[in-house]
Amino acid sequence: MKKLITELDVLKFAKAGGNVLPISEDDIVTALAWDQIKLLGIAIVKKNSAENIPFTINEIEQSQTVRSIAIGSDHTGFRIKNILSKILSDKGYEIIDVGTYDEKSCDYPDFAFAVARKVKERSVKFGIIIDATGIPSAITANKLKGIRASTCYNEFSAKSSREHNNANILVLGAKTLGEETIKSILETWLNTNFGGGRHQARLNKITDIENNHLT
Secondary structure, eight states, X not given: OOOEEOHHHHHHHHHTTOOEEEEETTOEXXXXXXXXXXXXXXXXEEEOSSOEEEEOTTXXXXXXXXXXXXXXXXXXXXXXXXHHHHHHHHTTOEEEEOOOOSSSOOOXXXXXXXXXXXXXXXXXXXXXXXXXXXXXXXXXXXXXXXOOEEEOOXXXXXXXXXXXXXXXXXXXXXXXXXXXXXXXXXXXHHTOOOOOTHHHHHHHHHHHHHHHHOO
């Protein structure tokens, strides 16, 4: 039996915490629904009479992408990066560490760009960047189309950045926040899903700005 899958269906699925959507060969998926699947990084399980075949929309994504996180920092965030990497690894995430790999002085744009590029290319779903304040790396990452890097300074901003803004990169300040606060922010950010609805309409306006005004 054919089933129509719309943009609203995808948004409801994501809001409920779903990240692998089963679609049969007979299902009809609207163009807007496909756009939302791509935007939200949802993996697809294609079902037919013989087998279930996991794949993703752009074919460069794997179903485990939703459990992959790119992480990077400059020298000021190196210690915190290692702490967060251990936490994420213990939670079952695949960690892609783009550096830096020691506390020698280095330049934050190099590592912010490296994380943002991983997210933009969809080799990971999320990214985490740490520098001294969380501000310059967010500025850098947000130069790439499709990146929504948010500097979070407490649990409320972390929740809002995910629920309202569908942030795909978390940026933290190693010198402006305590270690336990950073851990709590990370936990909140990871456990908050995008709310969709009116928030998606606002994100669509951001996408329009990117498409029409960025070269």
